[in-house]
Amino acid sequence: MNAMLALSFLRRCGAVLTVLGFGLVSGVVVRAAPVVAGFERFHRGKADALARTEGGLLLLSELNCVACHQLPGGDGLTSRPRLSLSEAGSRLSLDSLAAFIADPHRVKPGTLMPQVALAPGEAEALAAYLGSLASPQIDPASIAGSVESGRGLYHAVGCVACHAADTSLTPPSAAGGAAVSQPSAVVPLGLAAQYDRSALVRFLMDPLSVRPAGRMPDSHLTLAEAIDIAAYLQRASSPASAGEVEAAASPLIKEGRRLFAARGCVACHVADDTDVAIPVSARVVPAISGLAGSAVGGCLAETRSAPAPDFQLDAVQRGALVAALQRLQEDSAFAHPEPERDVERFLARMNCYACHSRDGRGGVEPSLRHFFGLSDSSAHSIGELGNLPPALDHTGRKLTRSWLAKLLWEGGGEVRPYQIARMPAFGQAVCESVLERWEEADRRTTPVAIDVSGQKLHQRSAYGRSLMGTQDGGLGCITCHGLRDRPATGVSAVPLDHTAQRLRPEYFKELLLDPQSVQPGTLMPPMFMGRAKADQEIEQIWTYLKEVDQQLLPEGLLRTGEYELRPEAVGQTLVFRTFLQAAGLEAVAVGSPTGRHAAFDAREVRWALTWRGRFLDALTTWEERAMTPAKALGENVTELPAWTSFMRDGSGASEAAIKYRYRGYTIGPDGVPTFRYEVEALRVEDTLRPDEKGDGYRRTVVVRGGGAGWVFRGMSPGSQPRPVSFDAAGEAVLEELLP
Numbered sequence: 001m002n003a004m005l006a007l008s009f010l011r012r013c014g015a016v017l018t019v020l021g022f023g024l025v026s027g028v029v030v031r032a033a034p035v036v037a038g039f040e041r042f043h044r045g046k047a048d049a050l051a052r053t054e055g056g057l058l059l060l061s062e063l064n065c066v067a068c069h070q071l072p073g074g075d076g077l078t079s080r081p082r083l084s085l086s087e088a089g090s091r092l093s094l095d096s097l098a099a100f101i102a103d104p105h106r107v108k109p110g111t112l113m114p115q116v117a118l119a120p121g122e123a124e125a126l127a128a129y130l131g132s133l134a135s136p137q138i139d140p141a142s143i144a145g146s147v148e149s150g151r152g153l154y155h156a157v158g159c160v161a162c163h164a165a166d167t168s169l170t171p172p173s174a175a176g177g178a179a180v181s182q183p184s185a186v187v188p189l190g191l192a193a194q195y196d197r198s199a200l201v202r203f204l205m206d207p208l209s210v211r212p213a214g215r216m217p218d219s220h221l222t223l224a225e226a227i228d229i230a231a232y233l234q235r236a237s238s239p240a241s242a243g244e245v246e247a248a249a250s251p252l253i254k255e256g257r258r259l260f261a262a263r264g265c266v267a268c269h270v271a272d273d274t275d276v277a278i279p280v281s282a283r284v285v286p287a288i289s290g291l292a293g294s295a296v297g298g299c300l301a302e303t304r305s306a307p308a309p310d311f312q313l314d315a316v317q318r319g320a321l322v323a324a325l326q327r328l329q330e331d332s333a334f335a336h337p338e339p340e341r342d343v344e345r346f347l348a349r350m351n352c353y354a355c356h357s358r359d360g361r362g363g364v365e366p367s368l369r370h371f372f373g374l375s376d377s378s379a380h381s382i383g384e385l386g387n388l389p390p391a392l393d394h395t396g397r398k399l400t401r402s403w404l405a406k407l408l409w410e411g412g413g414e415v416r417p418y419q420i421a422r423m424p425a426f427g428q429a430v431c432e433s434v435l436e437r438w439e440e441a442d443r444r445t446t447p448v449a450i451d452v453s454g455q456k457l458h459q460r461s462a463y464g465r466s467l468m469g470t471q472d473g474g475l476g477c478i479t480c481h482g483l484r485d486r487p488a489t490g491v492s493a494v495p496l497d498h499t500a501q502r503l504r505p506e507y508f509k510e511l512l513l514d515p516q517s518v519q520p521g522t523l524m525p526p527m528f529m530g531r532a533k534a535d536q537e538i539e540q541i542w543t544y545l546k547e548v549d550q551q552l553l554p555e556g557l558l559r560t561g562e563y564e565l566r567p568e569a570v571g572q573t574l575v576f577r578t579f580l581q582a583a584g585l586e587a588v589a590v591g592s593p594t595g596r597h598a599a600f601d602a603r604e605v606r607w608a609l610t611w612r613g614r615f616l617d618a619l620t621t622w623e624e625r626a627m628t629p630a631k632a633l634g635e636n637v638t639e640l641p642a643w644t645s646f647m648r649d650g651s652g653a654s655e656a657a658i659k660y661r662y663r664g665y666t667i668g669p670d671g672v673p674t675f676r677y678e679v680e681a682l683r684v685e686d687t688l689r690p691d692e693k694g695d696g697y698r699r700t701v702v703v704r705g706g707g708a709g710w711v712f713r714g715m716s717p718g719s720q721p722r723p724v725s726f727d728a729a730g731e732a733v734l735e736e737l738l739p
Helices: 002-020 037-042 049-062 094-102 122-131 147-156 190-194 197-205 223-233 250-262 315-330 339-349 366-371 377-382 401-410 428-442 461-468 505-513 534-546 619-623
Strands: 574-580 584-591 596-601 606-612 635-639 646-648 660-667 673-679 682-690 697-704 710-712 731-738
Touching: 037 049, 037 339, 049 315, 049 339, 094 122, 094 190, 122 250, 147 223, 197 223, 339 428, 401 428, 461 534, 505 534, 574 619, 584 606, 584 673, 596 682, 606 682, 697 710
Parallel strands: none
Antiparallel strands: 574 584, 584 596, 596 606, 606 635, 646 710, 660 673, 673 682, 682 697, 697 731
């Protein structure tokens, strides 16, 4: 057994060398057993029967055995979504395609692709067919990329969790400058070096369109990032451009299309009009008596013969597969486990354990943890909770369905901006079915009770805001948690912006009541332990977080003066609509760089207020749903007369009957607004500017239409009503000075 494990190790080392582009010793052909990361990490070398059978079941899934075989008791096993070859001709040259089809283990040691028995010339025919499936490429001049930038991205965003790291790199934080060692399982990248560069870039940006099984997830790379990573992956190679290969003859393409279906390629792949899977009725039913490998020629036999495909299985893998098949034959429930085991199998299939742990299993391997960096140095203080992906304990009762969708296939669900590694998307088709089982697996025996109706008297967001702040009586949540793009005042932990959309309220309460039990190792203190009104206070915080986009930020995140509008600082007139004391609920405030300001009441259709010095604070307007009326900040605040400007015949008797209609405002070249309104048949334009010759205000009122009998009543102290006299053009211009 030790010799066998040593041989397997040497084979995997050969695969790593091929991946890194170092090449192999001349004349030596290295073939490696198929690399299934979860099997290598958790099942190889394990002696107990459960580990062996679970490892075999994982291999049955990842080698896609169920696509061809009707397994005993395996009605609960599903085949992997088929890999798309619809643009294979854009990715690889005809020579590379033919070489890989003829001997996949030689071209890509560790591949899951089996070698299929082919007659002479059939590999070339298949290559001709696949090579005919191509699409226009990106201009090579635009995809040169930077090897060094790609090296940094590859090792930072999370690629090294599954694929080989550059062992020559020593992370700056590595203690004593120790060299990086490879993890226990490395998923091979052998074909990347042979890809057409533009096709590799497209694949890196959207791998799920080619591999919908999600084993190569989407890391949300930009075009520039994909170009640089492609340059790094091909740094030691000169791949043939797929677009430069001479097209194969049509009869060869036709034969290749026939062979693609006849040789069973459609079991694992889809391409143009061959999108037909092998029906269940045509699948091979394996003979249980031959599973131990005594029968010569089958997939699991040490000596394989045509037509069985050759997966290059080693003895450990064959033994695990046999154990799993025997267990399926003996125990019909083995393929239909309890929810917890079902989730465990899902995480193993998708290699989630490469980054995440669950119930103490998995997580980033020690040799790779230094590559998982931080963009915010303050997050160092929370230890590995800062730079490593979170544990998946309790996830089924922690996250809402909609947020799991964001994380697993939609994107946009990351909430740890201080982590450089990214949460990739795995695809809806392979993830959605596990969500219900995950919820069942993590459901508490005794549910946590929380009322989030918002209907009880104590459930007011203002109370929750106070609890989160740093003032007296506040719990200081914002010391570690930011809100609405505001960083925490101290340690960086998960921002709370989307808490009500992300977390289930029962889990939120469970966490606050006993954070150490729910998230071992967290620095979050048990703030609610022993508090008499803990239940109500948690509901208050939840209500605030549910309405946080409509509420003031907690005390401690609000910065003094940050919402103050300063026209003198920007050097131009500011026009701001708001609720304003003494100017009403439809006020339009006009701030001048000269420090002389005014406000127009659009509801009462009149100038309402003047003041000097500081202008306004927009805090309540922008941050508070209730919009508490703002106050003029400056000095000499003067409330102007409450009357409107026009009446008939100098008498106030009919003033209330006169109809005013506000028509908005226009902005002049100097940025000063002119307010427009109608008074019966009068059309009025009303402008108030700082007086250039004094320290007061000059008001200019232009009136058109209406006819005789109108009187203008000014707002300056001691002003007397005066008739409105129209010129020959039917226009009257009225002016007055206000102090």
